[in-house]
Amino acid sequence: MRFKYYNPNKKNKVAGDCVIRMLTIVTNKSWNDCYWMACEEGEKLGDMPSSNHVWLNLLSKLGFKRHIIPDSCPFCYTIEQFCIDHPEGLFVVGTGSHVVAIKNGYFYDSWNSGNEIPIFYLEKI
Numbered sequence: 001m002r003f004k005y006y007n008p009n010k011k012n013k014v015a016g017d018c019v020i021r022m023l024t025i026v027t028n029k030s031w032n033d034c035y036w037m038a039c040e041e042g043e044k045l046g047d048m049p050s051s052n053h054v055w056l057n058l059l060s061k062l063g064f065k066r067h068i069i070p071d072s073c074p075f076c077y078t079i080e081q082f083c084i085d086h087p088e089g090l091f092v093v094g095t096g097s098h099v100v101a102i103k104n105g106y107f108y109d110s111w112n113s114g115n116e117i118p119i120f121y122l123e124k125i
Contacts, residue, residue, distance in 0.1 A: 001080070001112075001114070002004050002079075002080050002083035002105060002106050003080075003086065003106070003107060003109065003112045003113075003114050004106045004107065004109075005109075005110070006021065006025070006108035006109060006110065007110040008021060008024045008030070008031040009031055009110075010031060010032070014110040014111060015110075016050075017031075017035075017050075018050075018098055018099050018100065018109070019038060019049065019050045019054075019055045019100070020034045020038060020049075021049075021057070021097055021100075021108070021109065022055070022090055022092055022099050022100060022101040023037065023038065023058070024125070025090075025103060026059070026062065026063065026064075026083070026090060026101055026102035026106050029111070031077050031116060035049070037058065038050070038054060038055065038058065041054050041055075041057060042054045042068035044088060045057060048068060052094070055099065056122075059092060059122050062124075063125050064092065064122040064123060064124050064125065065122065065123055065125050066120060066121070066122050067120065067121055067122070067123065068119070068120050069082075069118055069119055069120060069121060070079055070115050075117060077117065077118065078115050078116065078117060078118070079093055079095075079100060079102075079107055079113055079115070079116050079118055080114035080115065081101055082102065082115075082118055082121065083105050083106060083107055084105070086102065086105060087104065088105065089103075089104065089123060089124065090102070090103050090104075090123075090124035091103075091121050091122065091123050092104050092121065092122040093107070093118040093120075093121045094118065094119060094120050094121065095113075095116045095117060095118055095119060096119055098113060100113055100116075102121075
């Protein structure tokens with residue numbers, strides 16, 4: 001299994017903050033710092049801190065490049081399989097409704113989202 005339980009939320013909440021959780025992994029900053037970073041970017045863009053528009057823009061500024069996952073097996077390719085296929089590096093995988101950070105072949109989340117179907121990913125260049 002490639003899942004590593006990770007919850008930097010100081011109130012130990014496990015829902016609704018996947019963007020902030022992901023940002024803590026890719027920036028090595030605290031949950032609080034990442035929350036305010038996303039809020040500031042959201043304010044600049046006139047959007048909510050958790051919207052794809054906001055966090056994709058932040059990751060672009062941090063040196064990530066976006067890729068689409070081929071639709072060769074639309075229901076069998078999972079986050080778990082992505083980790084197996086990418087044993088080294090720093091990635092962010094998006095499903096459309098969830099986002100998770102992947103570091104050196106392991107995904108960090110507050111729940112086992114390994115069976116979720118990714119549709120795109122970002123790679124730290």
